[in-house]
Amino acid sequence: MTTRTPLRQLPLLEHNGKIANQSIAICRYLAKQVKLVGKDDWEDLEIDAIVDTTMDLCLKTAFHVFEKNEKVKQAQAESLFNETIPFYLGKFDSQVKENGGYFVGGRLTWADIFVVAMVDYMSFLIQKDLTANYPNLQIVKENVMNVPNIKAWMDTRPKNKFFTSSELK
Incomplete structure (x- = not known):
């Protein structure tokens, strides 16, 4: 076949x-x-590490969100929301601060776009803006959302039953 x-x-x-x-x-x-990659192999490694770490956080979040057993879900919630998410986002926030509003090299890479998209998706899943307490992650999100082609897409994309975390109240 x-x-x-x-x-x-x-x-x-x-x-x-x-x-x-x-x-x-x-x-x-x-x-x-x-040309949204690193300027050398080390920066590419840093970008890949950020992307892979983001996927680790996404999986931990998804395991919680899609857990069917309410007792298990409640037990997971405390650790996820009080330890796991703050740990990862705190590390990310520090890295962005050290790199002038970006994850790697002080300039836009695909890691910035990837993290913004995935954190936005996780925020949608848990119905809470995950960047609210992380000012440097808010800066990287602004940097990504102000890329002209990304901004144009966000302004004109089709509307549907799904929404982004930026629409959370």
Whole structure:
């Protein structure tokens, strides 16, 4: 059986007749195409570490959000909201502060865009703005959202039943 989805899952990128899958691999490829990568191998390592750490936090958050057993969910909540999320976001906030409003190298990389998108998604899942107590993460979000093409997309994208954390009250 031939399929356009090699692993029968999305996302996919089709480019020059070739198909690639896996969201982070696709992000990394596209970042290279538009020069949103590090200036050297070390910066690329730092970017990858931020992205992978963000995915660790996303998984911990998702395990809680999608837990069906309410007793287990309540037990997870205290640790997640009082320890895990503050630990990760505190580290991220410090790193952004050290890099002048960005995660790596004092300039926009795909790590900034990735983290802003994923933290926005996690905020949506838990119905709380996760950046509220992290001023440097708010700065990186502003830096990302003020990129002209990102701003244009955010202003004109189709509206649907889903929303972003920026719409949380």
